Amino acid sequence: MSDSTLNLPSTPHARVILLSGPSGSGKSSLAERAGVPVLQLDDFYKDGDDPTLPELPEGGTDWDSPLSWHRDQALAAIRALVVTGRAEIPVYSIPANGRTGTRTLELHGAAAFVAEGIFAAELAGPCADEGLLGVAICLRNKPSTTAWRRFRRDVREGRKSVPYLLRRGWRLMRTERGIVAGQVALGAYACAGPEAERNIRALADRRPAPAPAAA
Template identity: 60%
Template sequence: MTSHPPIPARVVLLCGPSGSGKSLLAARSGLPVLRLDDFYKEGGDPTLPQVLGSTDIDWDHPRSWDADAAVTAITELCRTGRTNVPVYDISLSARTGVEGVEIGRTPLFIAEGIFAAEIVARCQEEGVLADALCLSRGPVKTFRRRFLRDLREGRKSVPFLLRRGWRLMRAERSIVARQTALGAYACDRDEAMGRLADAAAGTNTHVRGTYVRNT
């Protein structure tokens, strides 16, 4: 593994199925938050994947997301305390601007989004990973919460949201299995808050799916 000099901050990657409560947990943590959903590709990008047997774009596939840009932003935040990120409008499937994100002198921040697990290994190689967590609420609860949120925010059309919701409900267990295989630790909200507290206190490290408490 590449050796890196000490850095002033580290990141907790927070993933989980869409609607599992990632944004709410991140907000309640009191830590600075980087929204990984802002790194979606734009609707006209020719590399966007489609749902098998449909003309719908598969926004739940990792290829709909710019992992390189997300890793760059995370490492810049860890090493300098600030970075520029796109402002993304999900209802338009488009980037509408750029904004600066600053975390100040905090030793820890959260990067949350459904694709966070995809960059666990890369963040670990960069020496910036504190922990990686995968939230899971159960398929039915997640379906309800996701649909009501997306409907309230006008993210997509109702038929699209229903098709996507049904597909994700059936796939939720395999989504969690993939994210844990990539190195995220599956947990509920309370356990996640405990691990965040440990990470903020510097009493744990995360190594490819293994939780190690420092003494």
């Protein structure tokens, strides 16, 4: 695959752009710049008191495991957006470790929308199988760059305590290349931000075909 523009599919319906990458890689800011509707997959985290949450070997919840996330609910929301153009989405507070409400996301006729989150690549196979997928992208940076961005964001937003953020950040920085490789194995295409933005805009510019006239 070239480093220019992906061979994006032409489709008469809205399609999902799955945007994955390590925590702090710039997924949210890229999705906002692209000017398309955004489904934030972090809203599908499990509540902090869910007994099925995975644990780290040293203790505490492993929020970087896909087992900490409602995969089937996220897929159902993507399916609803592609088929109907709207979906009810949970609103999740990371500092509060739980859902605080719901909201309605509408596409308003957009040809594509971004579903972004660290687990987005987990949905590449199911979305492709169901004909929902436009493209799956994994953002790739230098691990040190990602770590610094992640730490600044998490401190600014008060996501967790600073000692927790430092421990998590060091662990993620050491494993970042493996995280990217794993997301590529799931079907995502790894690239840097500028190339990812070009490909998102290319798919978003493909307008849906008009609905057929009534007989």
